[in-house]
Amino acid sequence: MSGSNARIAPVEPGAPTADAPELASSARPRRPLMTIRGLRKSFDDAVVYDDFGVDLPLGQFISIFGPNGCGKSTLINMISGLMPMDAGEVLYDGQRISETRISYVFQNYREALFPWARAIDNIHYPLKVMGVRRAERKRRIDKLLSDFEVRIDLNAYPYQLSGGQQQTVSILRALVTEPEVLFLDEPFSALDYEMTIAMRAQLQKIFMKTKTTMLLVSHDLDEAIELADKVVLLSRRPTKVAEIVEIDLPWPRTLDVTTGEPFMALKRHCLDRFWQEVKK
């Protein structure tokens, strides 16, 4: 690997990542981890995961990238609790998913938003379900909107907004509960290029401000690298972690960063590894 900014940590299934060995011996504060152990999942005869395991640090932006159909969406659906696993355990800093505040942003924002509710009411919805009073809801939402300088007519209905605006509303709705972990399954893949670039910048801003743990599934390697502290490269099925690639690039990921030599070296490395997996 030629990129000076890349630290590559191969990971055996179930083994600790590069972050974990430091924990036992180091005097530095313990870094909380998301721990996945013994995960199994099959659909009919197709074994997608068989004793899959990995530790990932919380508070980081993690991208998941791998061959088509290797189980990227299945993975985040299982670890977010949307889909049952056949076996295995997922802990967030020792807590089960039911004890962890999570949110999910879906690829298909058109189906994710309530079409009969104005954008602002879509954002209020999760807080309403949580029983938060109106004044407190308004306070939290006003803060969210000012933090992220949202310039959308929130009195509009979803169909009156552009795709990017609708996905922004979905992300705001996901953030309003102040999740500890935010799952994003190809959130920008239905948007045009210009909107995608703008939304990546917005998501970066949100991450830098909140440091919410983000787990992003992306088909776009540039996007996976641009947004991440770590890219988890998955193998073909039965799926294992092929490698965890440290994206040790400065934030924010400006045009200079995303067109610079260290970025290109990381991309070359990830692509090499990806093709090795695809050809297996």
Ligand SMILES: Nc1ncnc2c1ncn2[C@@H]1O[C@H](COP(=O)(O)OP(=O)(O)OP(=O)(O)O)[C@@H](O)[C@H]1O
């Ligand atoms: N509900 C389901 N029922 C049956 N098979 C499923 C189901 N969900 C996923 N699969 C299968 O499991 C495998 C992994 O699917 P998944 O969508 O997680 O992969 P992916 O890596 O996200 O795919 P892609 O790269 O195409 O987005 C695929 O072969 C898929 O057909």
